[in-house]
Amino acid sequence: MSFLLKRTLGAGKNLGRAVLNSNQYTGIQRVATKTDVATPQVETRPTVAKLDPLQKSQLIDFGKYIAECMPKYVQKVQITAGNELEVLIPPEGVIPILQFLKDHHSAQFASLVDIGGMDVPNRPYRFEVIYNLLSLRYNARIRVKTYTDELTPVDSACEVFKAANWYEREIWDMFGVFFANHPDLRRILTDYGFEGHPFRKDFPLSGYVELRYDDEQKRVVVEPLELAQEFRRFELSAPWEQFPNFRGNPVSEEVVNQSGDQPKKE
């Protein structure tokens, strides 16, 4: 009897400790005991994105190649942390650079993936136009960035890439960047009588007008905005610096800088 009790009770205690120590259940994590705090283990597993130094070195070489072939138009070449090569050019160089990247034997970026715009109101040339290209032959991507302001036109990329047609219409509609020699530059996403360029930073979230159906006039009328509640702004970013350990790390590494001026050193 007592033997039986001892078996059940004593066995239970030992069994529990054996389970924790033997680690046959890999899901269970051992809570740190006093013994293993003294030896911190260096993390060797890669983070979410695997580092690819070969791809990075190939991209850096190609960036230098572009800068050497077309020094008239390449202001800067940089590479970001995720192995993304960016070529920064003035608006005069859009057609030559895109044509070079599409046609040259060692480039062959025949696929225009996207044309995006960006608005930074503080800059003298506030809008950036960003062309993303893909080379199917060499499985490589590249980004070409230009700048312009509200009134200066940029050459349309439609003669180089037919796909640029609707993308440039979208940038015209959303930002107001005019593309010279575009076959058909008109609005594409906004409503037919819409005034304004919604993606600009000074365009409010709710817009300036509201539409409603008016029963007396028997049509949709456009009236200035009337919100029931005033716009509340929530400050979502914390007041403290989020990554103090990465203060000195720049977003992108310069490969070639022909524009000459150094970035601000703080």
Added chain:
Amino acid sequence: MGLLKKTTGLVGMAVAPNPHHTLGSLYGKILRTLQKMPESSVYRKYTEQIVKERAAVLKQTKDTYEIETKINCGQAEELIIQAENELNLARKMLIWKPWEPLVAKPPKTQWDWPPTKA
């Protein structure tokens, strides 16, 4: 005569009847266009290198399959398209003259990221 190629396998791309001859003439045209550029231009130097390398392969063999495997950049019809593209590019480069020094420097803060100190 050798094996006749029935299809390229790619939609819309017809089999070229005599790729060796076509490629030879295209490479010749590219090299003649490149001669008009200044000697110092890097574009001319590297493009000449690529085209001469491929033309040398053409001299070695007339067999289409051997040309494709030695150049190792896709099928003969694709090589013809690449050569035509390079010819167009070289002719446009003569007008644009990209070997000259930088035409427009960016404004001081243009390419800074993040744009403000925050």
